[in-house]
Amino acid sequence: MKAREQHRRQTALLDWYDTHGRDLPWRLKNGVRPDPYRVWLSEIMLQQTTVATVGPYFRDFTARWPTVEALAAADLDSVLHAWQGLGYYARARNLHKCAGVVASEHRGRFPDDEPGLLKLPGIGPYTAAAIAAIAFNLRCAPVDGNIERVISRLMCIEAPPPGLRSLVADALAPLIPEGRPGDFVQAMMDLGASLCSPRAPQCPACPWAGMCGAMAAQKTGDLPKRPVKKPKPHRQGIAFWIENTDGAVLLRRRPEKGLLGGMMEFPSTDWREADWPLEEAFASAPVTTKWTALPGVVSHTFTHFHLHLTVVAANGCPVKQAGAIWSLPDRLGDHALPTVMKKIARHVDKCRT
Ligand code: SF4
Structure with missing residues (x-):
């Protein structure tokens, strides 16, 4: 890219940022670091x-x-x-x-x-x-989905992922100006979050209108190229709602590593793609008791899979387990429960009313 064209793009974006940049709680403007x-x-x-x-x-x-x-x-x-x-x-x-x-x-x-x-x-x-x-304020080029979209359009880069990201990084590096790299990077973030949106970019209002490759080629709707998404698998599990004689519910802490690491949970079987016959699930329960399967299923979607949990309940359980944590249902908010576990608590509550 010619130096003059580069300079025009830098100046246009920074001028726009000075006027239209978002006020964010972590952001300082006017050159303050x-x-x-x-x-x-x-x-x-x-x-x-x-x-x-x-x-x-x-x-x-x-x-x-x-x-x-x-x-x-x-x-x-x-x-x-x-x-x-x-x-x-x-x-x-x-x-x-x-x-x-x-x-x-x-x-x-x-x-x-x-x-x-x-x-x-x-x-x-x-x-x-x-x-x-x-x-x-270093000339570094962070490339996430938003910046990938903006730069692939600006430079009309038609390569699909996963190769697209390194092409965008290569194109972006020389575009970052010497004096205000931090502001320039934040300006691109703001442009990606506002005018250069995924579905309907507002090109006429864009500081790069007239300098944008995709706009000139009428390809803004086609860029960036998208990979074909694989469908997420569905996993199943059985969650155990165990109450003791005081009506408190058994919680345990998940392992530090892995999904929801270190968070609290109601005990459950592994989450797997195959169905869980109840007899098999009961064999891995923390207590041997008489279980009642609650109607319905608790569903939750994680980044890589959909989860469907059947809840089985038991009460009056004298469970003595090292590290067991008991909580009254109305004090569950005191614990670091992830959303899927809150859904289980709501499901139990609903089944009982
Ligand atoms: S002109 Fe349109 S496609 Fe190009 S950077 Fe601006 S908003 Fe995005």
Whole structure:
């Protein structure tokens, strides 16, 4: 690309950002560099989640834990509890772990370049590049779905995924200006979240109208090329709702690694694609008792599969298990329960009324 064309694109986007850039709780404008802790926190929260959802969580976290040291000193359960509703709990566990590493091994200061950031727990290439650009004003090129869409259209890149991402990164790197890389990256994020939308880009209002390859070629609706999506598998399981003689329900903590790691749950069988005959499921229950199968099914969709749980209930169980945690049904909100477990609690409640 000719240097003059590049400069025109840089200037047009930055001018637009100065006027139309979003006011976000973690963002500072007019050349003021934000606190890397706040940039990091927002980027972790924004993975797979919308800006509108993240806003209240960000305010809550920064009010409770205003510094990375404060977050590192918090206990994991309180962080998981505060994270409820943002999903993907592995991120919350890594968030806490990362805060611990920054506090203990970096004296509370985030590394100020991409390679250093990449060594921290929970920080992948996109997040490292975004933090390096926004917090440290480095010419780094974070490429997520939004930026991939904007740049593939701007440069009219017609390659399909997965090769598309590296082509976009190559095209983007020289476009990032020397003086304001952080603002430029955030401007692209804003453009992708507003005018250059997936379905109906508003090209006439775009700062890159007249400089955009896809617009000129009338291919905005065709780009970026999409891969064919594989259907998600369906898995089944049996969840055990076990009440003791006080009416409290048995909870257990999921393993730290893996899906919903470290969260609380009602005991259940494995979740598998084959059906669960009840007799087989009862053999893996935490207690041998008389079970009642509740009508209906609790369904929940995770990133990679749909889950369907049948709930069986028993009461008056004198369960004595190491590590067993009991909660009265109306105090379940005190525990870090993921959404699928809340659905089970609601299902039981509904079946009993
Ligand atoms: S002109 Fe249209 S397609 Fe091109 S970057 Fe702007 S909004 Fe996107």
